[in-house]
Amino acid sequence: xxxxPVTFNDAAIxxxxxxxxxxxxxxxxxxxxxxxxxxxxxxxxxxxxxxLSDPYSYFYFAIxxxxxAGYIKINFNTAQTExxxxxxxxxxxxxxxxxxxxxxxxxxxLSFAINMAVNKNLKYIWLGVWEHNYKAISFYxxxxxxxxxxxxxxxxxxxxxxxxxxxxx
Numbered sequence: 001x002x003x004x005p006v007t008f009n010d011a012a013i014x015x016x017x018x019x020x021x022x023x024x025x026x027x028x029x030x031x032x033x034x035x036x037x038x039x040x041x042x043x044x045x046x047x048x049x050x051x052l053s054d055p056y057s058y059f060y061f062a063i064x065x066x067x068x069a070g071y072i073k074i075n076f077n078t079a080q081t082e083x084x085x086x087x088x089x090x091x092x093x094x095x096x097x098x099x100x101x102x103x104x105x106x107x108x109x110l111s112f113a114i115n116m117a118v119n120k121n122l123k124y125i126w127l128g129v130w131e132h133n134y135k136a137i138s139f140y141x142x143x144x145x146x147x148x149x150x151x152x153x154x155x156x157x158x159x160x161x162x163x164x165x166x167x168x169x
Contacts, residue, residue, distance in 0.1 A: 012045060025095065029132065057074070123169060129163055149164040
């Protein structure tokens with residue numbers, strides 16, 4: 001797997017990849033109306049262009065055999081969804097297309113983010129994960145993350161809970 005930066009010109013590709021991986025991961029676990037209501041706001045070209053323009057947010061594609069297999073979004077400083085700690089890095093998103101799952105790509109992307117944080121002498125890395133995404137929670141725990149808080153995540157009209165997890169470096 002190669003990890004390459006996503007550029008502003010990749011916004012439309014990133015948008016479609018994000019929408020597909022989000023629906024693949026969560027549509028079967030949630031109400032379709034709530035998924036669609038969330039998607040109308042979350043998956044817009046304007047929003048992705050704005051995120052790609054933020055100097056403290058970075059997107060990277062995971063490339064396998066010259067194909068985009070997934071992506072990661074990493075936030076620093078004021079781009080972090082919460083905390084906004086200059087001594088931390090947030091992994092806001094890791095998504096892998098279904099046909100590439102089981103190939104350790106998520107683990108490689110997470111290691112990439114951890115190495116980035118270590119190289120910047122940060123104190124910890126953190127992320128949010130849906131409380132019912134047991135597979136992801138187990139994965140993060142296996143990588144040394146521990147739960148430290150939670151926050152609400154609204155999917156359409158469904159108020160859900162994301163667990164906040166961090167790994168001290």
